[in-house]
Amino acid sequence: MNRQQNERKAVSETGSRWGKLRRRIGWLTLASLLLLALSGLLLLRYAPLPAGASLQATQILDANGQTIASLQRGVNRSVAKLKDLSPWLIKATLAVEDRRFYDHAGVDWRGLARAAWVDLRHMSKEQGASTLTQQLARNLYLSHERTWTRKLKEAWYAARLEQKYSKDEILELYLNQIYYGHGAYGAEAAAKLYFNKPAKELTIAESALLAGIPKGPRYYSPHLNPEGSRSRQRKVLQAMLETGQLTAAQAASAARTEVHVRPLPEEEERAAPYFADYVKKVAIEELGIEERLMNEGGLTIRTTLDLRVQQLAEAAVKQGLQGGNAELQTALIAVDPRNGYIKAMVGGRNYRRNQFNRVFASTRQPGSSFKPIVYASALEKRTITSATRFRSEPTLFYFDHDRQIYRPNNYNGHYFRDEIGLRQAIASSDNIYAVHTLMEVGPEAVISMARRLGITSSFKAVPSLALGTFPVSPYQMTYAFSAFANEGKRPAPTAIMRIENRRGEVLYASHPRQAQVVTPALAYLTTNLLESVFDRGGTARRVSKMLKRPVAGKTGTTDSDAWFVGYTPELATTVWVGYDRGRSITSSEAHRAAPIFARFTEAALADRPPSPFPVPDGIASAYIDPITGLLASPVCPGEGKLEVFLQGTEPMRSCEPLGPLAGEKPAEQSPHLPWWRKLGGWWR
Missing domain, CATH: 1.10.3810.10 (Biosynthetic peptidoglycan transglycosylase-like)
Structure with missing residues (x-):
């Protein structure tokens, strides 16, 4: 009994000690909280406000550290x-x-x-x-x-x-x-x-x-x-x-009530003003930099632009538009296809008069400059090869389960009235061949290829897609073609490399990214075919003497737009010429885009030796008879020409004295040819 009493007494004394300790801790905590509250009240009441922040200009620099713009100006x-x-x-x-x-x-x-x-x-x-x-x-x-x-x-x-x-x-x-x-x-x-x-x-x-x-x-x-x-x-x-x-x-x-807003006063001429606006937009909308911080926070923004290249772009545009209508507009964007860095950007003819950046205008039809995407999709699917031949003549194409008819025309009504190969079709920009190709591979495959190349514009699965009738921006076209220039890897668009605050702390740093969207072999084959645009008979033959290095590209002309999209291994560039309100362009105005491209490209790369496009694995070469599309031989009707193919798609047969082997067609025939043309082929 005594033992139990002693245990209860010990427990009671221990509990009493813990209770006293808890009360002391409670009082100390309460006192601390009261002290903190009193300190907060005193601080709130008597602590001085800091000095107001002083405005510091944000500097936008080019890749070499030269100032493009000072945003507090x-x-x-x-x-x-x-x-x-x-x-x-x-x-x-x-x-x-x-x-x-x-x-x-x-x-x-x-x-x-x-x-x-x-x-x-x-x-x-x-x-x-x-x-x-x-x-x-x-x-x-x-x-x-x-x-x-x-x-x-x-x-x-x-x-x-x-x-x-x-x-x-x-x-x-x-x-x-x-x-x-x-x-x-x-x-x-x-x-x-x-x-x-x-x-x-x-x-x-x-x-x-x-x-x-x-x-x-x-x-x-x-x-x-x-x-x-x-x-x-x-x-x-x-x-x-x-x-x-x-x-x-x-x-x-x-x-x-209509509010009349005063026009902005003219500023002194700035370097790369369209690009500076774009950098500001990217920093605010994509990277989350507050606009006030952008304007007065003393940031340093290092960009990808090269001011030397930018000045050459502006000079090429100015020279290319001389003597033309004062309302004729233009856009030029040049990027390094190896990393996606924007090297030059001209958004219009005169920034003071109009700040709209036409590089990002997605209301312009690319015309024939879209055809390489059509051909790349068909070559990838092996629906056509470099030896595939279609007849260049007015043709009716049936689609939507034969309920609709599409009849495209060649520019200026020019037709070869004979079968032509892919290289000749690209060089001369033959519309009939392009639509034949799209009908063979299917418009869905073409749209899929465009998406992989980074084009997000709206398309419809119709035959006219082959002729670039759906609007695309120069910005998206440039990065799409960059994949062909970069061995099938599409680089992520990059304008800003680094942002630091006024204390030198890094707020953002870019990390170039690439996506392999087509095989190196397909990219090279497309490039090799596009080099023909500068050959005799090609749509860019007039500017071929201005270029002293391997270049691939494609012209594009609609009633109101003139395009040239081209590239070397180091630089991909798009030039657009036209009117803001969709006014028709003249024949002479349509020929202004290619010279701007050629003049700019050669000047921008003048300090670099010519670089050939590297030939990857998976490419085969063969001499082809241009008349039959078969391997050239002494008995072929035409003179053999060297052609390139995706490995495994090159012709396996050569010309025979009496024509091809039994059962072999001299060239691929389209199911979209008129029935009388097919009958004529069977009779022959």
Whole structure:
């Protein structure tokens, strides 16, 4: 009994000691928390705000470190008192940016909780919920990275701003600090830039348009994206209606009002302006760099461009358009097919007059420059070979289960009126041969090949696909042909190699990637055939003397577009010439693309010796009789010519004194030939 009492007493004493220890720990924890809270309150109350961040220009450099652009150039900032700003602009800004501005103490906890819940559900940091005060704090003191650490700092600075300044003072600071695009900081500078008037005189419609821009100055600029700007303006007007700042009649009237935006003032000429715009777009939209950080964060962006090559491209374009219609436009993009690096980009004739980059215009028909993709798909499927022959003459093609008829024509109505081989068809750009090929291999195979080569445009499985009737951009055509130049490997497009912040810390570094989309043998065979375009009788024969190295390529001409897509082992280039509104081009205008390509290519590679395209495994060569498509022999009717094939597809038979062996056709015949042509072949 005593033993049990002693055990209970020992347990009780131990429990008492642990209880006292827990109480002490509890009191210490509570004291620590109170001390932390008191420190936080003292810090919040008395700690000074940091100095506002100073603007530093972001530098865009070429591959050799030469400056392409300084994005802070032309910073436009004007300070105005709140009373000197249009009340409509103030109301529009509050309605769309922070409806509860006068009700919170710097942080809208209700909105923040809602945003946090959305972020947690979707495992992202996309919800902002930043008040107008938080936006001001971020612009003054912080970076624009999307992290919870930055959000907490932003909330703390916002609370300090609310303690130090009145609401109207904060609103005035914000409207003088915010970025409105095109170098304009603050509402006063933006009003003069866009409307050529002081901010005090802005109308409801103008105020709504201006208030919508800071959300995304590139997306909602009335100069860069008029439709997007107009759509954003309507959202602002709706927000003003919902918050009671406008009546329904006022909102409807403002939505109908046409806002006249002042043209941008001319800037001094910049190097590679279209490329600089593209780099900025890639950094913001693909790499996630905040636009304000891009413009004033002191970043260093090392790109793939070569300014020497760029200057040669601009000179070739200028010379190639001399003496023509002043409205005739052009685009040129050159890339290194070995790594996908963009080396030169010309998006139009005059950047000052028009900033639209035609390199990315996906509304232009490539015409015959699309044919190599058709032929590559058929060669890969072994549907045709270099010896396959079709008759060049007006032909009817039946498709859609023979319910529809397609009748293509050759350019200028020229036909050989005889059977021709693939090399001759490519050199002369024979449309009949191209459609025969597509009908043999099937349009689905051609579309599949285009997709593998990186072309994402919309296509229809119809015979006219063979003639490039579906729009493609110069950008996509260049990278598609790069795969042929690079032994079947399509490189990933690359414009930015490295981005560093003002402290030299690396924010992004590129890693060139390639995808083997066709075999090296097929790439070489396609290239070898495309070299014939520069031979006698080829569509680019006029510029062959301008080139002193092996070059492959293809012309393309439609009623309103002229193309040349070509390459060497080191450089793939597309040149487009035409009019923005689809106006028809003349015959002389159609011949301007190829000379621009030739002049630029030779100048860009002048310091490099000519490089032949390497011959891979899987290629066979044979002398072929051009009349029969069989192996040449002394009894053949034509003179033998050396031809290349995918190994195993070369002819196995030669000409015989009385023709080919029994049962062997002298050349492949298309099932799409008229019945009387087939009957004539049988009779022979």
